[in-house]
Amino acid sequence: MSRTTRGIALALVGLGLLIVGGCAKTAPVQSRAPSRAAGVVLTGEGAPSRVQIVVASDGMATPKQAALELQRLVEKATGVRWAVVNTPSDDAFQVVVGPHPLAEEAGIRTEELPPEGFRMRVQGRRLFLIGQDTAGDPWDLHWMRACRTGTLSAVVEFARQFLDARWVMPGVDGEVVPRLGKLMIPTELDFQGAPFFRSRRITLGATPAEARWMRFNRLGWSQVTCFWHNWYQTISPEVYGKEHPEWFAMVNGARRLHLREEGMGGQLCVSNPEVVRKMAEIAVENFRKYPGWTMFSLSENDGGGHCECSSCRALDVEEWHPGKPSLSDRFARFANRVREAVGDRAPGMKLGYMGYHQGELPPVKTRLLPGIAVEDIHNGYDKRFHQPAARARHMQVLKGWRAQCPEVVLTTYFHGMAAWSLPMFSPEALADLIQTAAEFPSSLGVYVGMGGAQAAFGTQGNEFFLAAELMWNPKQKVAAILRDYNRAAFGPAAEAVGAYFDLIRRAHDRAAGEMKVMHDETVDEGWIFSTYDPIRLQADAFLQKAQALVASTDAATRRRVRMATDGWEWTKIQVDTLTGLRRYKADPSAENARVMLDLVKRREAFCAAHAGPGDYTVSVPEIRMADRQRALSVGPGEYEARISGKRKSARVPLFSGRLGGDDLWEGVPWGKAAIAGPMVRTDDGQPYAVATTVRLLADDERLYLRFDIREPRMDRLVSAIAQRDGPVWNDDAVEIFLDPANHRKTCYHLLVNPTGAVADLRHLGDRAEISWDAGATVATRRGKEGWEVVATISYAALDVKATPLPGDVWSANFARAHRAATPSANLAWSPTFGLFYKPERFGELIFEAVEKPSP
Structure with missing residues (x-):
């Protein structure tokens, strides 16, 4: 980003001009900038004697929950508690939340809003916060049950613009609502907003706190998507292998009739017409059993080992990587054949599959039929973005799928393989993916993985916030979003913590440009040393300054700064552990074993202290996963044995x-x-x-x-x-x-x-x-x-x-x-x-x- 662009972005944040997301198909009615000089005063001097929140008694769960959240947030900001009523008083200023006859009278109709869209409008002595909702629990984010929560998004937008509220992490400490002396909104407020992408997802756990964070950051979906590895759950060799060995992949001249752990291997012979017929039958049966399951996954199993029979090989057109064929055309043909076999037996059901691994490239000869969606995978892009050839390949894949497929979901496990929950700050790379996908009308959604089910807000919180913001409105400026996050999360220490993360960004970018990333997503861990070791003193200084700046502020801000500091302490522990392991591998002496024993005990003590529920400093599950993937000796047993000599x-x-x-x-x-x-x-x-x-x-x-x-x-x-x-x-x-x-x-x-x-x-x-x-x-x-x-x-x-x-x-x-x-x-x-x-x-x-x- 140029200095001029950065300056403009920061200036916009300072003026409070927060542009809310539009929709790819429906242009929003943009509000005027909130005026603090004139408008409708709702709390404080000059406020009405009574303000009531009005919600329909027979309405859906989302408007009712949204009304309660509005009541809570206003009271938290101003100390004033607005009553929630079904029938308003004539003398009250009325805040109408959700679909209601009063909204119909005012000409605000939810059917005119885009999916998950909302409208904020002042009309006389009423403020309308109306959204497009569907039935269901707004806090339930199960992929199949989640409902649309446009009215909750209207309340969130109101809180963002007029209460200056932000949600920077899950839990009580993550909700930032400053105290206000006066709450005022523009007299002629008329603002319409809607998400750009129809599906917006980030990997988080399933706790109530995490669900609330996702909803308050406007994550959700208006269209069900399903792309998981599914062959082992539908046509498994463990079930059908003995009777139908010809349904399964031939590898090295023999049919593979067994699965490896976690559903790996056991691939299908997709050129076999009986496999097509069976998969179509299972898809139709599944839809009849679960009508809300409106997308059925045709995705391959993980782990490779695809069919080498002459019929399958005849469908492959080009190379994926030297010596390995691209399987994209065989997978596309398989999806088309299943689509044809399903016919009209499952009206409204779509088929989805991953453009993944050897199926990564868009098909050359096969055009996908309507009713088929694809998930294209861009893992480890935080590193590939800084390597021109790798970035060009990703852009070729991203643009190629969207040019020929009517619906595509961008998925990125952004930092690639689990990397011990280290801070790997690469905002330009994350924005490059999302904003490029936004250029195509066929982009259905975005799914961002950040390292595991437990979120590491101490090391990656700014990227979670950035991803959520760009999924709602990809036209925002990266620097403005990050400045907003730092201001809300760290208060007086915003500049110091921002400088620390910018230091991480520059160090990571340098290392990423030099590291070698294999097509199987593995990288050499050497980048860790070149990223973090040279910046230790500077990072320590920034975070020490941040701690001093928040010494006299509120406890929640101090804890958030402490979390970022602890994230850096963890980084140093992990780097020291990897350094010690290198030395021990080169010389497994008793002396080096004693050093390692001390390091692994320090490491385990840190993980134990931060593994509890509600602690988002690091992701301990990701740390354990990374240990397993790299087969690291991080338990005390090996070093105790070496010291004892037994x-x-x-x-x-x-x-x-x-x-x-x-x-x-x-x-x-x-x-x-x-x-x-x-x-x-x-x-x-x-x-x-x-x-x-x-x-x-x-x-x-x-x-x-x-x-x-x-x-x-x-x-x-x-x-x-x-x-x-x-x-x-x-x-x-x-x-x-x-x-x-x-x-x-x-x-x-x-x-x-x-x-x-x-x-x-x-x-x-x-x-x-x-x-x-x-x-x-x-x-x-x-x-x-x-x-x-x-x-x-x-x-x-x-x-x-x-x-x-x-x-x-x-x-x-x-x-x-x-x-x-x-x-x-x-x-x-x-x-x-x-x-x-x-x-x-x-x-x-x-x-x-x-x-x-x-x-």
């Missing part, structure tokens, strides 16, 4: 000669084996309810292993991979890690699933060689309450030149991916407190000589 160990019997024959189940003396286990949860080292143990033996030529894997839900066992060296790790599987040299430089890795599919690889430091062949003998078998694996691996395959001697020590670990569990779990003999492959956390195999058992 390692798991098993003493492996070493027999002379050769054990057993061809029968590895009965021909091997498993009763004399060492036992490693039971396995524990790999993330925290805690016991796990379902046991997994490993028995170990050795002879002159090879190592013998037998896994006993308990499984209470054998019907849920995941074993989709059949080919060698396939992604066995996506199935229920056991894993073997062997480092015979015990120097953490070379590790041999073997994976086995319940059907006996094997993947083997050799780790050379951070590099993995999938071409390595263990030459292992492997067998599996299943029982009623579990499954078993036996395996033998020769020393020669492990580059061990001679039989181990008694007393030799190998580094090793054994693991289990428990996919049949909900949620899935990762287990290990020696907990790694993160990913399975962490050689520094392996246990020890100690060989000891024994006599060969008698035949």
Whole structure:
């Protein structure tokens, strides 16, 4: 933004000229600027002796709630309580809220308003606050039940313009209503407003406080939208796979008939006409069962793995990224075919699907039929905005969908993958997305995700406010919105806190322009250090100044400034933790473990202090999610174990000669084996309810292993991979890690699933060689309450030149991916407190000589 534009925007805020959103199809009647010099006085000197709020007794819930909110807000601002009545007194100044015969007499008709629209009008001794509402609870924001709340928006606009009210975060501390000596409105006030986008959503929780914040910031929708991942809930391979394997994706020559956790995988063969027929039947049945469900999702499952059969491949036209086809035309054709099959059996129902991942690009040859809406996904745009090539691609996608599809919803998980609730302030990027979408009449709505169900207003509150404002009226100036937010939220400290966030913005923008963002949305965490480390002293100084400036102001303002300060304290703790982890990974010494133990305890204490209901400093659920996604060791167990120097160990019997024959189940003396286990949860080292143990033996030529894997839900066992060296790790599987040299430089890795599919690889430091062949003998078998694996691996395959001697020590670990569990779990003999492959956390195999058992 230029200096001139910024100056104009700030000047407008100073004059109180708050322009309210219009509608893409209905131009609003703009009000004159509120005059403080002349007008109708409603409280204070010169006010009427009586002011009444009039609401129809037989009206909907929204006008009744809006009337109560108006009563409360006026009393909070002025100390004067207006009565709420159904039948007004002739001598009272009447504030008519919601549809009412008095409004009809004045020529104000709700049917003339756009969806969710409202009108504020003074006529004689009456003020009308009338909106377009529908039946329902105005505080219920369930995606299917939420009602239209135009009258509540009229009250909100009145409070914003004439009470200077703002809602900067959920809860009591988030409502800012200054005290007024006199409340006055223009004599000729006539103002009409409506949302620009028909659907306006932000990720928040479902508490009453969060619902109120959303409504007071005019979030909602007049059209139901539904785009979630839905194939696994409609045509699941777990339900239809045995009878109709041809309905599901063919990958590497085999049909994928299993889902991974959380509904991932299990994609459909969308070129199959029977899949089209079945999906249409389910959509029609769903509509008849839930008539209010006016959009049915056709979106793919998450996790990739789409069909490679010749019929599906024939529908793909271009590349998505080098070596990967765009699937947009096959998805568009599938949506069209389902639309045709539904026909007129579900009048009023639309179909929706995501333009996502390999379906990200607009289709080339297929034009979508009427009655189909698309959700285009723009994740991590806060970083891509600062990279010219990445931004150009996003704009190509955004504009391309809107040029050819009649209804499109812009969705952005704006900061991409969960990033520990850190402040990543990028207002220009957020405005670029929303304001560009607003250029197209086909833009149905905007959905903004900011990191999780618990909102982090201490680090991202300004972006929540900005998103809500731009969704209502995208023509507003970014600087004006932010200045307004800072003024309301931080009072005397507005300039200091604003300077702190601007410092964050400039640091983030610099780092974003340099970081590499992959098409799977992952980024290297190095940007965190280059963003926050250089600005520590300046950020500390701004926030210390802010604390001093609000020392004598009201408690709510002090708490909001404290929340921003605590958000910065959290940022420093997290950056220090990541720095410590880098050092520990490079040198897992006891000294570095002590540093990490102190850091993770500080980190956990902060999260515990801010995890309670109503605390919006940071999003603790997002922090936990980011830890899981990056498999970070942020519990004390690993560092306590390193400080103690203790390692798991098993003493492996070493027999002379050769054990057993061809029968590895009965021909091997498993009763004399060492036992490693039971396995524990790999993330925290805690016991796990379902046991997994490993028995170990050795002879002159090879190592013998037998896994006993308990499984209470054998019907849920995941074993989709059949080919060698396939992604066995996506199935229920056991894993073997062997480092015979015990120097953490070379590790041999073997994976086995319940059907006996094997993947083997050799780790050379951070590099993995999938071409390595263990030459292992492997067998599996299943029982009623579990499954078993036996395996033998020769020393020669492990580059061990001679039989181990008694007393030799190998580094090793054994693991289990428990996919049949909900949620899935990762287990290990020696907990790694993160990913399975962490050689520094392996246990020890100690060989000891024994006599060969008698035949």
